[in-house]
Amino acid sequence: MNSQFYDRLSNNLTQLLESGVNCDGSIEVGEEDVSLINIYKVHSIILQSRSSYFKKKFDEITFNENYIKVLKLPNISVKEFNIIIKYIYSGKFSLEKLENSFLFDFLIASNELELDELTEHLQSHLVNNNSSWLRLNFAQVYRTSYQVKNFKIIQDFCNNIIAKYPNTIFESENFHSLPEDALVSILKQDDLQLEESKIWEYVIEWGKAKNLMLPTDLDKWTSDNFLSLKEALKGCLPYVRFFSFSNEDVVEKIYPYQQLLGHQLFSDITIKFIAPTKPISSIVLPPRKILKTTLPTRITPIPLSSNIITNEHALEISSWIDRKEIPYIENNPYEFKLLVRGSRDGFDITTIYQICDKVSKTIIILKVKGTGEILGGYNPLEWENNNDRCKKTENSFTFSLKTANMKNSILSRVIVSSYAVYNYPSELDLSFSTNLYLIGNLKTEKRCYCGKNTVYLKPIRSSEFVSASWQPDEKSLFSVEEYEVFKISLRK
Structure with a gap:
């Protein structure tokens, strides 16, 4: 039988932090130009054992004349680091009375310091307990989730919303600047509630936005123009369900851009169009699971007394x-x-x-x-x-x-x-x-x-x-x- 005394261990390490005894590291937190710098005396071996970020940083830094390694963290706020340093030493922290906007910034800071356990916990907490705030700030949350690494839980949460309400992102002002990996993650979703031909139009639109010199008139495009667009879309094309297009859309929407597809794929699309039962060699992705009933708008009912608006x-x-x-x-x-x-x-x-x-x-x-x-x-x-x-x-x-x-x-x-x-x-x-x-x-x-x-x-x-x-x-x-x-x- 194993006995565990984590609370006492946690308290002892917290006391060690507060005492400042035998510290060999100094962390400066905050920006110099706003005079909000706090200096924390730390034990580098403890931080290195808890975070690969600190292990790398302290390994790179040499001791000064006082045998102290000094590390500066200008991008982390003092309020954030107060919680982080206590968590590193004690394994404890409280989310009570913290505003959602601060929690999201705290998540970003925790991820930057490669505190994986804390990063995962904060994501789960926001999704499970503060989802309404995430939705109200959807643009910021979604953009951030792809600008930083390790936000898979937040990404999955956002992609689930986009799957049900694709216009949330496809009709947004920032669609053209959407990172490729974000668009690919959307295209991979089997339950994306949008006709495949419409998805194709958005993909083409996104690709053209990456090549602003392409002629407006498609009839004036050269082979090089198609090649440029194909290069921009190379990560997206494998996830378009080409065999889910109607016959009419094949003619009107795929045929004009056939040069973007490989010869074999376009040939197989044509075969399926003419002889649906004939075997082909291209991979046929399953059609998306489009719900037969229209999804209700995601709203929390509010007392709206109106005879005109919804x-x-x-x-x-x-x-x-x-x-x-x-x-x-x-x-x-x-x-x-x-x-x-x-x-x-x-x-x-x-x-x-x-x-x-x-x-x-x-x-x-x-x-x-x-x-x-x-x-x-x-x-x-x-x-x-x-x-x-x-x-x-x-x-x-x-x-x-x-x-x-x-x-x-x-x-x-x-x-x-x-x-x-x-x-x-x-x-x-x-x-x-x-x-x-x-x-x-x-x-x-x-x-x-x-x-x-x-x-x-x-x-x-x-x-x-x-x-x-x-x-x-x-x-x-x-x-x-x-x-x-x-x-x-x-x-x-």
């Missing part, structure tokens, strides 16, 4: 408020508190000013009569019922939300801040310049419109419904079926 819409709006590169997919950080509803409180602009007087951070949502469009605007400033003036802000925006008849939402941010919001209650005018101009009774008077302007980035309606001047034509004017105004606040 939880998915609310998540998208919250992402715009926070300027997120990748939209939130669940756990909305904001509460949408209903202040005004036309069918309940009335459709006059006066009603909005009276109820929302001195209220900031509001979203107004409109359902356009006749077209079903959902238009809106965000005002971070207060509405004022007794003051007529333009309001200056760099954070307002207007939008048109995706509906059954509209594939993607349109976001238009303010670019001339001085004229961002029109607060004119005496004129029954509540507007975001002319990008979204609301006036009078929104239901009985057909006077609202969206016009071309230089204050906001772009129009939020299709060109046929956008007025070219301050005097809108009949086609650009609209009334609303319903409208709602929400106060936006952080959830507690």
Whole structure:
């Protein structure tokens, strides 16, 4: 029978650290230019036995005149290292009362110091206990997981989300800069919920982004152009399920890029297209396991009292408020508190000013009569019922939300801040310049419109419904079926 006395061993080593007796190492933590350097006296043999990073570093360093080896760690914070050094000596640490953002930075620091056991534990802790924070900060988490080594648990967590919601990454602003190994890991997934032909289009798009000198017109491509693209995609091509393409997609999407494929592979694709039962020599990857039912949006139900927008819409709006590169997919950080509803409180602009007087951070949502469009605007400033003036802000925006008849939402941010919001209650005018101009009774008077302007980035309606001047034509004017105004606040 083996007896174990780890607690006493842990306490004794902790006391050794605190005593500073027989220390032969000194670690300087923090940046010199901010005067936040802490110096830790350590026993190099203990650190070397616990971390290959410290073993390598202390082996490289020679003793100074005081027989001390000095190591500098400018990239690690004092708060992080306080926990790390105690863990190295005692094997203990507590995650209580630590913010999630700090835990993620602490994970990066632990990995940099090659504390493998701690790195794995922190990843598991974040995934199992703080997954909502990881999702809310998905872009940062996913990018970091491929910039550093040994983040497999975090990578698997992210890839699982991407498999179910591929547009999270494929439609993100940073898709073209995605590392090759990250894209390959996505392509390997059997349950990636996206048609193979669409995956192929994204892969081609990613490869072209690595070769910006390629001609825009495919008919003008030379053999060298195809060779350059093939080289960029060499890590991705083996994981595209070419034999899962429909016959039509083979003709329209594979055939134009046949030079990217080896002769045998393209020949076998053609054979399967013409004679499906004939044997071929190429490896046939299994088709992806596409779910027959549409996956629900990953959200934590929130009390959203709206007759116009869905939880998915609310998540998208919250992402715009926070300027997120990748939209939130669940756990909305904001509460949408209903202040005004036309069918309940009335459709006059006066009603909005009276109820929302001195209220900031509001979203107004409109359902356009006749077209079903959902238009809106965000005002971070207060509405004022007794003051007529333009309001200056760099954070307002207007939008048109995706509906059954509209594939993607349109976001238009303010670019001339001085004229961002029109607060004119005496004129029954509540507007975001002319990008979204609301006036009078929104239901009985057909006077609202969206016009071309230089204050906001772009129009939020299709060109046929956008007025070219301050005097809108009949086609650009609209009334609303319903409208709602929400106060936006952080959830507690």
